[in-house]
Amino acid sequence: MPASLTEVLDLLELEQLEVGLFRGGQPARSMLPRVFGGQVAAQAVVAAQRTVPEDRHIHSLHIYFILGGDPSIPIVYDVENVRDGGSFTTRRVAARQHGKIIFYMTASFQVAEDGYDHQDPMPPVPSPEESIPLGDIVKARSPKHYEAWRDEWSSFDLRYVGDNRTEQEKEASSQLVVQRLWFRASGELPEVRRVHNAAFTYISDFSLLGASLVPHDVYIGDPRLQAASLDHVIWFHRPIKADQWLLYDQTTPSASGARGLSTARVFDASGALVATVAQEGLIRPVG
Template sequence: MPASLDQLVTLLDLEPLEVGLYRGGQPEGSSLTRVFGGQVAAQAVTAAQLTVPEDRYIHSLHAYFLLGGDPSIPIVYDVENVRDGGSFTTRRVAARQHGETIFYMTASFQKAEEGWDHQDVMPTVPAPADSTPLLEVIRAVRPDEVDTWKREWSSFDLRYIGDNRPDDDPTRQSVPAVQRLWFRADGTLPDSRIVNTAAFVYISDFSLLGVALIPHGQFIGSPEVVPASLDHTIWFHRPIRADQWLLYDQTSPSASGARGLSTARVFTEDGTLVATVAQEGLIRRRRS
């Protein structure tokens, strides 16, 4: 993963190959054995945005992770122009490696319009300055992972608020499961809607699946768990700056069939609801 925000911005700068065809690079020095799903989604949404008029704003994306990506070679993104309507624009993006489609996304864009406006109220939580840097949490529970964490995740500043894990009684299930954290890009991003949207998509895949394990007393990095993102959906309600603090208010309504469903509301520090995210992922129990 990119070890700095500059490296992340470089990762999101795709190389145009032909009309609607782009190539995305890989971060240098990463120890991951497969491409981080958030990277593929972020590069795909960048490719889609590059084919859309500037007056069209993304309002939703629906994506499927089909195969694990190979971090040793670039990824090619093929953008299909599905529809250019009077108000809405639709694009499909296929990400390919080794002649196979590893990821598929549909994204919809809309011209700015006036209309009714309401939103959920942000939950009462500690401010980012009063929340624990996630690196300190990692240092406390997995000190052997600190150097890897710095190398893979330093492009974002993440502050952990907490969850409702049933530590006092492992037989008691925490329903609904809740996990909250603050995040922002660790630095200033370019004043670009394309870059800010892509950076948000990138980090939105970071912790979401883990909330589905909270009722079961497990962690996403546990050796007992085989995790993988299966699909990812984002609805964009209002403009996003990924270099300003965003609250990731995550819940998990259900887990079954070795799959977990997680949803999240994303709020700015002043309480504006900017996005809603949903993801289903594999949380298979590892066979001994």
């Protein structure tokens, strides 16, 4: 993953090969064995957005991660024009490498409309300034891996609020499993709503699967675990500013069959519910 926000923005600048056909680059250097799923998702969002009128913004996307991406070669994105309606537009995106489909996304766009309005309240949490930079936790837990972690994830400022990993905390919260963090881009993004939507999609794949491991006191990266994102869904409720603080309020309703399901509400610092995210992933015990 890129170490700077500039590199993230470079990844979101796709090359157009033909009508509805785009090519996305890779980070100049990355220690990851396969392409970060959020990168593929964000590039697919950019590709789809470039085929949709400017007055329509993405309100939902549904993704399947089919094969791990090869970080050594570009990814080709083929956008299918499914429907252009009076209010809604639908696109389907296939991502390809080595002649194979590695990813599918269906995305829906909508013109701005007025209607009923309600939302969940934001939970009481410590502020970003009161929360712990995630890099500090990594450094304390595994100093030898800190530099590599910093180089991969410094494009976003990530602050860990906490989880209820202990039995006492779970009991106090009526057994609801919770994992929370604040995040924002490490710098200013262009004042373009589509850029913020793509940047949010990029980071939305970070940490969500880990919530499904909280009840089992296991972390992503544990050598006893094989983990991978399988599918990913985002509903965009209100405009998102990805360079301002967002609370990732994560929980996990179920794990079974070597798969874990995580869901999350995303609030901005004012308390507005801007998105809901869900993901099922592989959490297979090994060894």
